[in-house]
């Protein structure tokens with residue numbers, strides 16, 4: 143039986159509960175009909191190719207079906223049996239593999255996936271999700287907060303830990319490594335872990351509040367596992383992984399190890415914009431977030447609803463999906479980060495709600511009176527929002543917030 147690409151188009155097909163349904167936006171190549179391009183997408187991403195096959199060999203039909211075409215949007219149904227259980231790299235090699243570069247389409251963007259339970263049940267999902275707020279910090283009614291020491295790299299270990307201390311005693315919950323700080327000579331991983339957790343303990347003693355640290359373990363997989371073990375041995379509650387640059391396979395292996403230690407995963411998405419920034423091509427952040435939830439990250443950067451320094455994106459829509467029911471899979475706590483300062487908090491929290499983590503780097507360490515004042519300004523803005531007080535009222539009671547508002551107002555930085 144020859145397979146030709148017309149075999150992959152059936153506008154009468156009704157997807158089953160077992161199918162993974164993907165929505166793509168396509169721009170057919172010149173001279174190619176939308177139907178032909180849509181069929182090639184289903185073919186190349188499942189079991190077909192450009193030529194009609196005449197092998198004559200028997201095979202299990204794992205072909206996908208394009209079943210809906212609506213303008214430049216198409217829907218493709220994939221049989222669950224096409225996907226190896228628990229193997230995200232293989233799933234993405236199907237639904238975001240060759241089709242991203244094939245000539246049959248000038249551009250193509252994977253917009254959304256509707257995941258069947260049979261695929262989802264093969265993944266661990268998050269260990270904590272948004273319950274990190276209560277389970278780790280005992281917080282139920284406010285966002286948790288984080289800060290990245292700046293300059294993002296180059297600080298000595300002692301300076302990094304001291305900045306963390308100043309932020310913790312100022313009211314911030316989490317110290318966070320930046321995405322490109324791992325184990326460099328100026329700030330070695332093990333030293334940074336030990337010194338930061340030691341000052342974390344001091345800050346807890348001083349404030350009576352739980353404090354924690356998002357240390358970046360990103361590296362080759364074995365090194366990441368060793369670092370997870372090291373964090374666990376030193377009493378850390380989190381690890382941070384640059385999930386795009388570390389890769390999905392590495393993340394899945396780290397997730398297996400964090401399960402053993404009861405450690406939460408903070409997912410930074412550096413390099414995501416290589417896939418999701420162009421509206422006509424690539425893989426949407428919505429799909430990257432879906433895959434991250436299956437792999438089991440607890441916290442994930444999802445943008446700032448257009449308010450910060452990063453390009454605008456569907457932060458709220460992605461956050462809603464991360465909180466949605468997915469056959470009982472634990473949710474993910476969204477992280478708003480990138481160009482935020484206290485003056486933006488009311489609008490941000492109006493958009494995202496308070497079941498989030500809010501990270502400020504420059505918005506704390508750029509405070510005219512330094513890190514501790516910047517942390518006080520952030521925390522007072524958060525507390526005011528939760529208590530229903532306006533930020534200007536809060537500023538009358540908290541001079542550090544007044545100084546931050548005087549410096550940055552409510553303007554969005556670039």
Ligand SMILES: O=C(O)[C@H](O)COP(=O)(O)O
Nearest residue numbers: 479480481482502503504
């Ligand atoms: O890693 C991040 O999220 C950013 O580096 C945040 O830094 P910023 O708050 O200074 O933009």
Ligand SMILES: [Mg+2]
Nearest residue numbers: 290294320321
């Ligand atoms: Mg950063």
